[in-house]
Amino acid sequence: MDAKMRLRMAIQDVQRTEAAQPALSSRRSVFFGPALHRRSESPLGRQDRGRSDFVTPTPRTIGRDMASNADEQKTCPLCREKERLQSFWRNPDFFRCDACGAIFRDPFPSEEALKDLYERSWVAPEASRAETGATDSGVADAIAGYLLRSTDSPSFAGKRILDFGGGLGAMAAALRRRGADVFVVEPFGVDYLTGRGFKAYRFLEDIPAEFTFDGITSLEVVEHLPDPTAALRQLSARLTPGGWLFVTTPNPEGLNAAVSGSSWREAEKPGHLLFFPAPTLKLALERSGFEQVERKRWPIRFPNAPVIKRAIHFLLQAAMVDGSVRMLARKPAPDQGASALAS
């Protein structure tokens, strides 16, 4: 066995650990709801559409997709670039946008196929964790701790925090344990999360407008969104000035993706519409009005993994080629960033 083969096997081993371990990167949820019912609107609601110079006011709705519009010109779902697009992976097919760096599925699955996938998953959410959310509670707790430290607070008491794409509620529970008043958005999991005692909503726009948030977490969600920039802008609109947003997404520049190509397990999941190399996610956040955007190198441990696998994780994270891109961003406060929000 040559060195490359051994490396590949080690990585696949780590992948299996992550999959079995309910890591961050296997959490799933979807935000197609409003798009399914109100096609002309954004996936998240009615607000603030098309103000971005990053997104034109008339983005393609999913479902009316490239498969059924073969002669329609291919367009980057993130920045609307039409020219500088090149094939990136085959089978499943992904393209890379040379303008913004996004790597996107082509075509997107139909709305009906995705809705069906998620609805079936939520019939038995605990048995369908690959789709409904598999964040390990220990990992969620570690993230909550890092977020507290980064905001210089002893606890989240008195803070209202939204977990956007709550899955089965692990992150929401970790935030609640640290004192936060937690709201959760999860299109197909409202009943389940309500049963766990959370204030759960199908869509962002369903949360009464008087509620704004000191912080928002969104773990492994943005890759599911057909129009991520619109979503990020709508999240920004619900933050108090100076509030923070923490986002994670699968890392297409990680070692797993590099070695596996189109058989990367994240690329094989039909709900994953686009991937963000770290600079692309930073750009998307900045163009959605956020500032102080930082990639976080917090070491995330997988407490039940064997020592050797934990060591590999540690090395991959240190080299920033692990399975997840984690970023923390701020909404500008009025005195320091008003110009950044002006359109």
Ligand SMILES: [Zn+2]
């Ligand atoms: Zn692009």
